[in-house]
Amino acid sequence: SFASAKAYCEWIGGRLPNWAEWVIAANGEEDRLFAHGNEITPADANYFDSGDPFEPGPSPVGYYNGDQEAFATNDSFAKYGAYDMTGNVWEWVDDQRESFGLVEAAIMGGSFDDDQFGTSLFSQSFNWEDVEARRANIGFRCARDP
Numbered sequence: 001s002f003a004s005a006k007a008y009c010e011w012i013g014g015r016l017p018n019w020a021e022w023v024i025a026a027n028g029e030e031d032r033l034f035a036h037g038n039e040i041t042p043a044d045a046n047y048f049d050s051g052d053p054f055e056p057g058p059s060p061v062g063y064y065n066g067d068q069e070a071f072a073t074n075d076s077f078a079k080y081g082a083y084d085m086t087g088n089v090w091e092w093v094d095d096q097r098e099s100f101g102l103v104e105a106a107i108m109g110g111s112f113d114d115d116q117f118g119t120s121l122f123s124q125s126f127n128w129e130d131v132e133a134r135r136a137n138i139g140f141r142c143a144r145d146p
Contacts (some may be wrong), residue, residue, distance in 0.1 A: 001107045002131035005092045005140035012098035014142035016094040019126065021143055022108050026123040028079030028084075035085035035109070035123045036064075044076040045087035047113045047121055057136065058089050059114055078123075082141070085109050086121050089139035090129070097128065104128040111137035 009015050026035035034040050042050040046059045053071050062083045066075030078085045090107035099105055107129045110121035119125050129138065
């Protein structure tokens with residue numbers, strides 16, 4: 001859940017990034033479609049029907065680093081070196097809203113069950129999700145201040 005992700009980040013001395021920080025980590029100052037560039041292939045990210053050996057499900061963190069033997073991958077890192085910012089699992093970010101009495105937080109990056117031709121994998125796409133949601137296709141990454 002959002003609260004669990006936030007608590008874990010705080011426990012290790014970090015925090016959840018906000019929407020803007022997540023986009024900058026994915027793109028830098030460039031205007032890319034995906035965190036790793038403007039094209040997407042099964043060698044770049046885990047998305048629906050990409051054919052990776054973990055389908056249908058998340059791949060290990062950093063799997064798309066170009067070093068895999070069983071499944072050819074590119075070294076698909078984001079602008080500042082982070083992996084898995086396109087596909088694999090949606091990521092909670094620390095932006096919330098209340099909508100019709102439901103508290104929601106933003107999720108970024110798309111997941112293994114999103115189609116490569118949809119917009120969910122675009123590096124600036126996001127969705128709102130109930131903060132109580134717990135699903136196999138939602139994860140998080142922690143940020144820290146310098």
